Amino acid sequence: MLSITGASKRFGGVHAVDAVSFEVPRGKIVALIGPNGAGKTTLFNLISGFLRCDSGSIVFESKAIEGLPPFRRASHGIARTFQHVQLLPQSSVLENVMVGLHLSGRAGVLSSVLRPRSQRDEERRIEEAAREALRRGGIEHLADETPDSLSYGMQRRIEVARAMAMNPKLLMMDEPAAGLNDGETEDLGRLIRGLRDTGITVLIVEHSMPLVMGISDHVVVLDYGRKIAEGTVDEVRANPKVIEAYLGVEEGQSDA
Amino acid sequence: MFDFLIATLPQLLVTGVMIGSIYALVALCYYVVHAGTGVINFAQGDFVVIGLAFTWLFHVDLGLPVVLSIPLTILSTLACVAVFERLAIRPVSDRDPMIPLLVTLAGGILIRSTVQLIWGVRPRLVPHYSGDDPILLLDAAILPQTLWIVGGTIVILGAVYVFFKHTLFGLSMLGAASDREGARVIGVNAGMIGLYSFGLSAMISGAAAGVIAPVTNADPQLGLEFAIKGFAGAIIGGIEKPYAVVIGGLMIGLLEALIGGLFSSEYRNLFVFGALMLTLIVRPQGLFGERT
Amino acid sequence: MSARSVLLERGIILLLPVMLGALVMNSAYFLTLLTFILINGAIAMGTCFCMGRAGQITLAQSGFVAIGAYVAMLLTLRFGMPAGIGVVSAVIVSGLVGFALSLPIMKLKGHYLGLVTLAFSLVVAEVATHWTSVTNGASGLYGIKMPSIPFLELNPRYEFLLMLTVYWFAVYVVADNLIRSRYGRAMQALKYSEWGAQSSGIDITRVKTEVFAISAAMMGGAGAFYAYFIQYIGPESFTLELSITVIAMCILGGMTDIRGALVGSALVSVMNEPLRAYPQVQPLVYALIIIVMIIFLPKGIVPSLVGTFANRRKRRRLAGAATDAT
Numbered sequence: 001m002l003s004i005t006g007a008s009k010r011f012g013g014v015h016a017v018d019a020v021s022f023e024v025p026r027g028k029i030v031a032l033i034g035p036n037g038a039g040k041t042t043l044f045n046l047i048s049g050f051l052r053c054d055s056g057s058i059v060f061e062s063k064a065i066e067g068l069p070p071f072r073r074a075s076h077g078i079a080r081t082f083q084h085v086q087l088l089p090q091s092s093v094l095e096n097v098m099v100g101l102h103l104s105g106r107a108g109v110l111s112s113v114l115r116p117r118s119q120r121d122e123e124r125r126i127e128e129a130a131r132e133a134l135r136r137g138g139i140e141h142l143a144d145e146t147p148d149s150l151s152y153g154m155q156r157r158i159e160v161a162r163a164m165a166m167n168p169k170l171l172m173m174d175e176p177a178a179g180l181n182d183g184e185t186e187d188l189g190r191l192i193r194g195l196r197d198t199g200i201t202v203l204i205v206e207h208s209m210p211l212v213m214g215i216s217d218h219v220v221v222l223d224y225g226r227k228i229a230e231g232t233v234d235e236v237r238a239n240p241k242v243i244e245a246y247l248g249v250e251e252g253q254s255d256a
Numbered sequence: 257m258f259d260f261l262i263a264t265l266p267q268l269l270v271t272g273v274m275i276g277s278i279y280a281l282v283a284l285c286y287y288v289v290h291a292g293t294g295v296i297n298f299a300q301g302d303f304v305v306i307g308l309a310f311t312w313l314f315h316v317d318l319g320l321p322v323v324l325s326i327p328l329t330i331l332s333t334l335a336c337v338a339v340f341e342r343l344a345i346r347p348v349s350d351r352d353p354m355i356p357l358l359v360t361l362a363g364g365i366l367i368r369s370t371v372q373l374i375w376g377v378r379p380r381l382v383p384h385y386s387g388d389d390p391i392l393l394l395d396a397a398i399l400p401q402t403l404w405i406v407g408g409t410i411v412i413l414g415a416v417y418v419f420f421k422h423t424l425f426g427l428s429m430l431g432a433a434s435d436r437e438g439a440r441v442i443g444v445n446a447g448m449i450g451l452y453s454f455g456l457s458a459m460i461s462g463a464a465a466g467v468i469a470p471v472t473n474a475d476p477q478l479g480l481e482f483a484i485k486g487f488a489g490a491i492i493g494g495i496e497k498p499y500a501v502v503i504g505g506l507m508i509g510l511l512e513a514l515i516g517g518l519f520s521s522e523y524r525n526l527f528v529f530g531a532l533m534l535t536l537i538v539r540p541q542g543l544f545g546e547r548t
Numbered sequence: 549m550s551a552r553s554v555l556l557e558r559g560i561i562l563l564l565p566v567m568l569g570a571l572v573m574n575s576a577y578f579l580t581l582l583t584f585i586l587i588n589g590a591i592a593m594g595t596c597f598c599m600g601r602a603g604q605i606t607l608a609q610s611g612f613v614a615i616g617a618y619v620a621m622l623l624t625l626r627f628g629m630p631a632g633i634g635v636v637s638a639v640i641v642s643g644l645v646g647f648a649l650s651l652p653i654m655k656l657k658g659h660y661l662g663l664v665t666l667a668f669s670l671v672v673a674e675v676a677t678h679w680t681s682v683t684n685g686a687s688g689l690y691g692i693k694m695p696s697i698p699f700l701e702l703n704p705r706y707e708f709l710l711m712l713t714v715y716w717f718a719v720y721v722v723a724d725n726l727i728r729s730r731y732g733r734a735m736q737a738l739k740y741s742e743w744g745a746q747s748s749g750i751d752i753t754r755v756k757t758e759v760f761a762i763s764a765a766m767m768g769g770a771g772a773f774y775a776y777f778i779q780y781i782g783p784e785s786f787t788l789e790l791s792i793t794v795i796a797m798c799i800l801g802g803m804t805d806i807r808g809a810l811v812g813s814a815l816v817s818v819m820n821e822p823l824r825a826y827p828q829v830q831p832l833v834y835a836l837i838i839i840v841m842i843i844f845l846p847k848g849i850v851p852s853l854v855g856t857f858a859n860r861r862k863r864r865r866l867a868g869a870a871t872d873a874t
Contacts (some may be wrong), residue, residue, distance in 0.1 A: 296659055296663065297681055300768065320760075334620055344839050345671075347843045348843060351846075354605050354659045354662055355661060355842060355846075357659050358795065358799075358838060358842065359839055359842055360839070361792060361837050361838075362792065362796075362834070362835040362836075362838035363835065363839065364835075364837065365789075365792065365831045365834070365835040366835040366839070367833070367834055368830035368831070369828060369831045369835065370832065373828050373829065373832070377828070378773075480788070484670065490661075508725055519871050522677075522678045523678060525670070525674050526675065526678060527673065528672040529670040529671045529674060531672055532667045532670075533664060533667035533668060533671060535663060536656070536660060536663055536664045536667060537652045537656075540656065540660055548637070
């Protein structure tokens with residue numbers, strides 16, 4: 001469904017991402033891992049459009065998207081969550097999820113001012129769809145709360161609900177387990193597996209090994225901007241290059 | 257027009273360098289505060305006005321000799337600015353950078369109005385330090401005070417340079433400037449960096465005021481003009497580099513003098529503000545800055 | 549908010565100036581004060597719309613108000629156009645200039661955007677001062693009559709107030725409708741997270757440009773009314789202080805709520821009155837308001853009040869639910 005071929009990005013003299021290629025098959029959970037500074041986040045930003053590739057191509061559902069700005073990639077069916085939750089702190093959770101439904105509406109400046117019947121119907125539909133997204137996420141009781149009064153784990157779930165409201169084909173999650181405790185991470189794992197079971201493809205960047213090892217169908221390992229390994233969880237875990245890249249870091253990780 | 261240009265060029269250059277020195281110093285202050293705190297300090301021009309007021313107080317009103325009035329001015333300006341920074345800037349320093357900018361804009365107005373309230377609106381005259389007989393050099397009449405200004409600027413720039421490169425304090429400030437997060441990690445006191453940055457800019461402003469007072473007189477209305485022109489110099493030069501802001505300030509001064517002399521003083525400001533706007537839009541990092 | 553309470557709130561807002569104006573109809577002084585409250589209110593609403601709701605910092609108020617004022621004044625003075633044309637043209641021209649200005653600056657962040665708008669205001673003031681062939685420079689323009697409503701024969705200042713109320717109310721409805729819609733959510737997303745907005749499919753460059761243009765148009769219209777009211781405009785009417793005064797109004801009333809603009813403009817205009825005798829003190833007071841509010845009540849009056857009431861309602865709801873459970 002998603003093919004990255006030869007993606008490269010340089011900052012000054014440093015190759016943050018160096019000719020990385022891999023595929024994300026439809027309906028699978030793919031994890032992008034690697035030690036700190038490996039270029040995972042840069043690659044993630046290249047795929048979601050917040051950075052432009054210096055070279056290489058990104059093809060999503062047979063369409064080349066490497067030249068598109070992020071908002072256009074969203075309209076092709078790619079949703080994204082962020083390492084630092086990007087919510088509207090002063091708006092209700094419901095309104096936050098309604099933002100995710102932006103693309104299902106068409107009302108522009110004129111319609112929003114004049115409020116013809118079509119605009120009012122559209123608003124109603126968007127609100128309904130948002131409530132449905134909250135229900136599916138199991139958080140409809142939070143509809144009227146504001147995110148700044150909720151726990152970080154809850155805010156993550158709201159962001160996921162917003163992304164899911166877009167009915168995406170591909171959900172990209174940037175370090176979704178960051179800041180979560182073990183119990184919350186397990187819940188997250190279950191949530192992501194549930195999403196995959198409804199047919200959504202998931203691509204995650206993650207540091208948390210328990211989460212990655214527990215849910216991934218396929219793992220891609222980066223180090224110093226290059227892909228050094230790829231395969232199932234077991235294949236990657238046994239790969240000597242991967243172990244070497246993580247040497248020393250892995251000890252610390254298992255203590256965490 | 258060409259003959260006119262050649263005939264008046266030396267004079268225009270002298271004027272330009274003099275005005276440019278003033279703007280260069282104000283621009284340097286913008287660099288210092290921005291480097292330490294990330295804030296654009298629009299009260300900068302009014303810090304100079306505080307210095308002008310104190311210069312008048314010490315040198316004219318109290319009759320102290322220049323060698324005493326200038327250091328006293330520096331210290332008094334520092335004291336006032338320190339109070340301002342602690343009361344108005346520090347409480348909002350951790351917010352989005354636009355907030356402190358608004359606070360400094362408002363603060364500048366506050367300072368200006370207070371000075372005007374205490375003093376009235378009209379400028380107070382400060383006599384030239386070395387008399388006002390111009391020195392003739394190469395078709396240009398140079399006022400002795402101009403030499404004070406240019407000389408003072410060189411001394412101040414030199415002092416700041418030594419401070420930044422050769423004192424531990426200055427080096428750590430410079431380090432904190434290029435990496436504010438990192439500085440916090442290694443223990444540079446984040447709470448104090450604002451005070452130090454504003455304080456240094458206050459001392460530069462006070463010293464600048466000390467030498468320019470006879471030319472501008474103690475005029476409370478100058479605050480905004482200095483603030484904007486100095487800011488223009490800092491942005492056009494490139495606010496991330498100390499030498500760039502100084503060159504920028506000089507350029508603004510020269511530009512003003514040349515436009516004023518060759519066309520009409522009417523269009524001076526228009527050119528400066530227009531150049532500022534253009535730079536912000538087209539090349540916000542300035543002439544010497546690097547694109548981030 | 550339910551549709552009925554929106555209608556009620558809007559009805560009250562519309563009637564307020566109409567009724568208050570009728571009450572003070574015999575006093576030129578109070579009518580003038582009310583007029584200034586509405587003019588300032590429109591500029592403040594444009595500011596809250598752009599800054600508070602979409603997060604786009606602007607100090608361009610004096611620039612766009614000036615453009616609107618000069619356009620209207622020139623059309624009526626030099627071409628004999630009626631005030632209606634003047635106001636509409638002011639709105640359109642200001643909006644177009646706002647649009648044109650926003651195009652190259654959309655990539656700028658945070659305070660750089662604010663700085664360009666500041667430079668813009670300065671440039672406009674300079675052009676007004678020096679383009680003497682058109683603007684008559686520092687002498688300013690004057691010589692028009694205050695417009696009046698054709699068939700009514702009321703106090704002329706009150707008639708003007710009524711026309712201004714229509715504009716002011718229109719600005720309010722436009723702003724409020726946009727805010728409480730899909731467009732408004734896009735604006736909020738733009739303010740709090742450009743990346744989050746983009747990944748939800750929002751074209752943030754387009755929204756930024758449109759918001760800036762709309763707020764410019766609102767301010768331009770207010771400038772036109774200013775010109776028609778004072779019947780004299782000069783560059784000194786449109787200094788940076790105007791921008792700062794309006795920002796003070798928004799900070800006081802609350803940047804994030806469009807009603808904050810109404811409250812702030814009313815409060816500051818009223819506060820201004822006793823200070824009129826001491827013009828030196830005026831800027832001092834605005835500056836103090838900005839600084840004190842930013843430090844102690846950064847949300848402003850209206851959002852703070854709304855927040856307090858919302859919290860009280862929430863606590864009562866939770867307490868009610870708790871007692872139901874026992």
